Amino acid sequence: MSSSELEDLAAELADFAPPEKKAGRTAREERIIAGFEDIQRFVTTHGRVPQHGEDRDIFERLYAVRLDRLRALPECRELLRPLDHQGLLSGTPEDRMAVETPDIEDLAAELSEVTETNDITVLRHVRASAEKRAAEEIADRTPCKDFETFRPLFERVQTDIQTGMRQSQPIEAGRRGIEVGDFFVLGGLTLYIAEVGEPLKTTAGEIDRRLRVIYSNGTESNLLLRSLQRAFYNDPAARRLASPETGQLALDGEFDADDVESGTIYVLRSLSSDPYIAAHRELIHKIGVTRGKVESRIANAEHEATYLLAKVEVVATYKLAGIQRTRLENLMHRLFAPARLDITIHDRFGHPVQPEEWFLVPLFVIDEAVERIKDGSITHYIYDRESASLKPLP
Known part of the structure; x- marks a missing residue:
């Protein structure tokens, strides 16, 4: 496909035309910032910039197109530079591990099932923000290769519950944070906090951390701490399996x-x-x-x-x-x-x-x-x- 077709696709994702200069941020500027924050969340979650390639998820490929467009427009770089704590705007296409030209027809076909709207103020072919956030907050679970190391911990916590040494308690905000060694029940599975990473600063100025979470079914994920907290909030049945060392x-x-x-x-x-x-x-x-x-x-x-x-x-x-x-x-x-x-x-x-x-x-x-x-x-x-x-x- 031609570069002009790629440009048209990026334009459809967001309107990146130079905004009119006036007090405060325009609606276009807000959309540009929101689109850039989507890319930043992807980088925080996956540890890399979004990449082109037919083997990539459709939304990763769209983020890659969007990032190329933002890097190419001086007005966008100027607007986003104060927010670019990850140095994304200074990169070039050569920075990515694999750069392939996406086929416009393939992209369109993959997007065909996404709900469209006739409202020209809303980006077409793009999931609602709430839907995207929900999808990005749930990291893919993968088989835990060293689960045998953690199996005795899950067996012990079951024994502790039976003997009364652990109690299933509601998760109350502000009472106690999430720490290494904690056990919780979420979505019907027992989960164990195996690792808590270094602080990560978000675009909103908040502090987040990457967690290694082991599940009782032998899988694991690398959730963000705030994503796990939101998952607890959205699951009324979520519980902390509190132990004596937590103050019982x-x-x-x-x-x-x-x-x-x-x-x-x-x-x-x-x-x-x-x-x-x-x-x-x-x-x-x-x-x-x-x-x-x-x-x-x-x-x-x-x-x-x-x-x-x-x-x-x-x-x-x-x-x-x-x-x-x-x-x-x-x-x-x-x-x-x-x-x-x-x-x-x-x-x-x-x-x-x-x-x-x-x-x-x-x-x-x-x-x-x-x-x-x-x-x-x-x-x-x-x-x-x-x-x-x-x-x-x-």
Whole structure:
């Protein structure tokens, strides 16, 4: 095809005729800037300028034609130079990896299904801005070649949800950003933030970042952070899979006033005069969870078999936020099951009772367990009764 036909196609995409000089930007100038911003978004997304070639997407080829036209017109270069933070206007066709002359008939055929309009103020053969933005915000997902590296993370997050160590929470704007190691649910898939790139400055002066996102179906994408945030906003079912290290579990004194309190883990020591209990008093502890006040829970301890029919003293408490109390209590009990106190007492009716919440565990080990729950490492440890310590899984 001739160069004049290519020029006609570019003219159809946008009216780049020199604008009339008057105060403020004209409608033509605004269209030129909008068209240039489309090209800038393409470069930010793909890391290269749009290229000609039959193997290229139709809209990439149109962006390439548009960029050639903008570079050729001095008035456009002058208008766009303050916005050209990527240096696109200073390039030449030789800068591109492959330059092929597009066939005008092929381009027209590919555009034939695009809705047209008879309004001469609207560019023909071009998708609506909202449609283009939506398409550009969804990066192509590709197979994740090293997914086996991430598979254990997805398996662990499922276990954490089942045990209550993670909570599915609505994504609230302004509460917490997107960071490496975060898990979310979007569009029915679990996704993991594997990498967060360096800051990128947009044409609007905002800061964006490129993300490496791994999906539970074995694919990945390189979304922009703001694109992912918009996707969360547009999906009412989107959730953050919050973990203890994001602040769900807090030690007494670290609990934030604006957190949603779930309850309290309490550690008790028995004041029983039973010879065995008295001899091991510093090691025997009851670990429980309550929604109310611990003091109210233990008020009648000496009359309840679960408290060994004796008064107790509170030796430690840990506040809970955004986590299921029962599941966390079960986790603690399973962890220290090898050291469960084997004792039988008779309740006030003379019936034998075997309390199950008392353990032969030093207090400092319970403290360590809570810290490991907070940082998420508890799933890699077991309690060793012989050494009275937490040990890494073999």
